[in-house]
Amino acid sequence: MLQTQISTSKPFSQTLPSSSLPAGRQCQGRLWSSLKDVCDLLRIPFASVCDDEDLLFQHVQFKAGQRVHTIGQNFDALYIVHSGFLKTVLIDEYGNEQVLSFPMKADILGVDGINSRLYSSEAVALSDCDLILLPFKKLTALARTHVELENAIYDVLSRELVREQAMVGMLGALSAEARVARFLVMLSDRFALMGYSSKFFNLRMTRHEIGSYLGLTLETVSRTLSAFNEIGMIAVNQRTIEIKDLEALKNLRRLPPSRNRAKQSKENKLAAMAYAVQ
Amino acid sequence: MLQTQISTSKPFSQTLPSSSLPAGRQCQGRLWSSLKDVCDLLRIPFASVCDDEDLLFQHVQFKAGQRVHTIGQNFDALYIVHSGFLKTVLIDEYGNEQVLSFPMKADILGVDGINSRLYSSEAVALSDCDLILLPFKKLTALARTHVELENAIYDVLSRELVREQAMVGMLGALSAEARVARFLVMLSDRFALMGYSSKFFNLRMTRHEIGSYLGLTLETVSRTLSAFNEIGMIAVNQRTIEIKDLEALKNLRRLPPSRNRAKQSKENKLAAMAYAVQ
DNA sequence: CGAGAGGTTGAATAAAGTCAACAAACGTGG
DNA sequence: CCACGTTTGTTGACTTTATTCAACCTCTCG
Secondary structure: OOEEEOOOOOOOEEEEOOOOOOOOOEEEEEEEEEEEHHHHHHHOOOOOOOOOOOOOEEEEEEOOOOOOOOOOOEEEEOOOOOOOOOEEEEOOOOOEEEEOOOOOOOEEOOOOHHHEEOEEEEEEOOOOOEEEEHHHHHHHHHHHOOOOHHHHHHHHHHHHHHHHHHHHHHHHHOOOHHHHHHHHHHHHHHHHHOOOOOOEEEOOHHHHHHHHHHOOHHHHHHHHHHHHHEEEEEEEEOEEEEEEOOOHHHHOOOOOOOOOOOHHHHHHHHHHHHHHOO | OOOOOOOOOOOOOOOOOOOOOOOOOOEEEEEEEEHHHHHHOOOOOOOOOOOOOHHHEEEEOOOOOEEEEEEOOOEEEEEEHHHHHHHHEEEEEOOOEEEEEEEOOOOEHHHOOOOOOOOOOOOOOOOOOOEEEEEHHHEEEHHHHHHHHHHHHHHHHHHHHHHHHHHHHHHHHOOOHHHHHHHHHHHHHHHHHHHOOOOEEEEOOHHHHHHHHHHHHHHHHHHHHHHHHHOOOOOOOOEEEEEEHHHHHHOOOOOOOOOOOOOOHHHHHHHHHHHHHH
């Protein structure tokens, strides 16, 4: 029930004492974004020139460690990440966290709350964050007069689903090494998209959180990163990562479950090994 | 492009020779459902008394083994399962299938196609099926005049997402035994909902498909079912399942990744063991 | 400078996967 | 309708992978 938590000024701290701050929009922001800004952020075509000057969406800020929403809390808004890093988690019957995603710029939060009108996951800021608040009622009302927006909403929901499906595919079929490799590639791509270096970056989450996200223990994550470091695919030092051989990371699939014995499994294995061993 | 398929009369056959019939609505159906029927099926409130007499949706039939849609095929419709059993799969770079879901009555198919306008998964009939065809354009057009329908669409998409999230949680955090147990409980619940026996039913899929769905090998699935049989929680014979101790199945969670060492892990383990051992 | 959280590494263990042999059911064609 | 080949399911022996437990190290923050 109770969660630990102390929000500090530095990005890299999460677990804080419990029930200190209520989740939700404390620190009301000063910034506003137009509908067009929002669509641009989501990479969604927005053609219509309308009266959007007064269609503005408020920003909200969260400090590292703060919760944007908690499980069971009443749903009334989606959020788009304008800046910062977060994690979303499910909490099981024993209080164990299962990390579902690490939202960053342009990602959307809160979609899981639409259907039951209660958020079914918890979103926690891993660094100081600036989010755009999208009141759901307002959004759907707008969608009725702006067809592109209507489509955008459907698209975004579907996109989230496809993302989760890819995650299921990964958890169901890949080895620990392959999962960690994909995780690094994914981060690299995202950083590139945000205009940061895709070769050199800092992890925003702990080994424990990465492990939870990938269905592995923190030790396995640590060991795998060390192994990649060893063979020169990356250089890792604590949370600093340098990608040295992106192609190798991308090709490092491995097939631990025997989902593929029927086919060309021998060739695959050899090809994968070539990368894994060196 | 072309997909394989030869539908046979018996339910239990899938992988078939290639490039025979294109996926999609061969055998145009004779049945139609009203918007109200559809909403009822989805357990969605539908209050408005409107001109729905002519808002009819066509049914389509698929025989066991046929594909409803394939990966990369143009998206233009969702489907609701009216009767029958299916599987949806992702196919990786080596042609290995990853089962994503086993849709049955009242489930929706095709949502993953909305955003890219291409289906990103493949749906295969495991038995003869009767589906309701929902042309997406028609659906969204209708939603503009029927607010409940608009909400229904958002709800359904969100619901799918929550389902996938639960799946990720399961794959990321549960042992083989716990996954198989949950799978059985899930089936039991679904059969109950459809008015069938929740205690005695037939599996519609192979051990291989179950394994793929749960991120396990077919041998592990087989062994786990045998073990449950051994200790009397179920009786299993090939595809016939009898649930003998539903509560035990529901309580059989187990925590193989160390996602929980911080807390009351000892008590949990003991409680789980009590069930697992007997 | 000291405490505590986060990270690394090693050794032992446990869980699940692999390979292989066999058995049961199905469906096809003689 | 029965025999036979194919697909599906079961089980055992063994191997591999990842987890567990524990010690130690390293940063950061107060």
